[in-house]
Amino acid sequence: MAQVIAIANQKGGVGKTTTAVNLSASLARMHQRVLLIDCDPQGNASSGLGVRLQPDDPSFYTFLTDDGAPPPFHKPLPPPLDLTLIPSCATLAAAEWDLFSRDHAETLLSRKIHPLKDRFTHILLDCPPSLGLLTVNGLTAAQSVLIPLQCEYYALEGLTLLLDTIRKIRMRFNPDLAIEGILVTMFDRRNNLAHQVVNEIRKHLQFRVFETFIPRNVRLSESPSHGLPALLYDPGCAGAKAYLSLASEILTNGGT
Ligand SMILES: Nc1ncnc2c1ncn2[C@@H]1O[C@H](COP(=O)(O)OP(=O)(O)O)[C@@H](O)[C@H]1O
Ligand SMILES: [Mg+2]
Numbered sequence: 001m002a003q004v005i006a007i008a009n010q011k012g013g014v015g016k017t018t019t020a021v022n023l024s025a026s027l028a029r030m031h032q033r034v035l036l037i038d039c040d041p042q043g044n045a046s047s048g049l050g051v052r053l054q055p056d057d058p059s060f061y062t063f064l065t066d067d068g069a070p071p072p073f074h075k076p077l078p079p080p081l082d083l084t085l086i087p088s089c090a091t092l093a094a095a096e097w098d099l100f101s102r103d104h105a106e107t108l109l110s111r112k113i114h115p116l117k118d119r120f121t122h123i124l125l126d127c128p129p130s131l132g133l134l135t136v137n138g139l140t141a142a143q144s145v146l147i148p149l150q151c152e153y154y155a156l157e158g159l160t161l162l163l164d165t166i167r168k169i170r171m172r173f174n175p176d177l178a179i180e181g182i183l184v185t186m187f188d189r190r191n192n193l194a195h196q197v198v199n200e201i202r203k204h205l206q207f208r209v210f211e212t213f214i215p216r217n218v219r220l221s222e223s224p225s226h227g228l229p230a231l232l233y234d235p236g237c238a239g240a241k242a243y244l245s246l247a248s249e250i251l252t253n254g255g256t
Pocket of ligand 2: 016017018040044127128129
């Protein structure tokens with residue numbers, strides 16, 4: 001049965017999509033069967049893997065709403081990397097409003113994912129930068145949430161809001177939702193603030209901070225424009241190595 005991990009933080013630009021793409025590719029490199037679902041209307045995970053949809057193409061939105069149709073699977077990476085993508089595109093932005101009118105709108109994704117679980121070892125959900133209905137769907141469908149955090153002054157305030165949302169999701173839709181861990185992203189070892197934020201989290205919060213810190217690495221920001229994860233764009237770069245190390249932490253600790 002697949003381990004379903006939502007990658008969420010309502011703050012934009014903290015490294016959710018970079019993590020979704022590079023962690024998916026790294027797990028695939030470690031012989032896992034990975035499904036990445038791009039739940040963000042901005043479609044960055046899709047374009048970052050070289051998949052650009054036309055407005056009428058089947059997408060994450062049709063996957064959520066169209067009962068009968070097969071899931072719109074894409075295979076963006078060359079074999080043997082077993083990565084499947086359900087891509088997104090901008091029509092989802094308008095469609096988020098349509099979702100509200102549906103019965104049990106918060107559990108749509110959870111119900112859609114269920115029959116796919118025995119086909120994959122990991123299902124990763126790249127959530128949008130909001131706590132709206134799409135993120136609620138992601139958190140409701142997941143077993144755990146991985147929280148990318150850029151260590152800066154306001155990071156902890158944002159974290160409180162996210163933890164509050166997670167508590168509400170547990171009460172209403174998904175009692176077993178666990179916190180996979182906090183992932184420090186865009187880490188600059190010369191910056192003392194980053195160390196302070198990590199210490200604060202360790203002191204005040206019970207859950208895991210991944211041993212792997214993702215360094216600020218220009219290769220990670222360049223690779224999406226080539227439609228590639230860093231491990232194919234520049235396998236030796238620090239960013240690619242960091243995401244491989246994160247993948248092994250998840251494989252070691254996350255066995256479900
Ligand atoms: N570790 C990193 N080093 C350098 N640039 C990064 C890193 N992680 C993300 N970025 C860049 O920062 C921007 C925001 O990252 P992204 O993953 O899209 O965040 P989010 O999905 O949370 O909005 C992107 O331009 C991305 O390429
Ligand atoms: Mg994103």
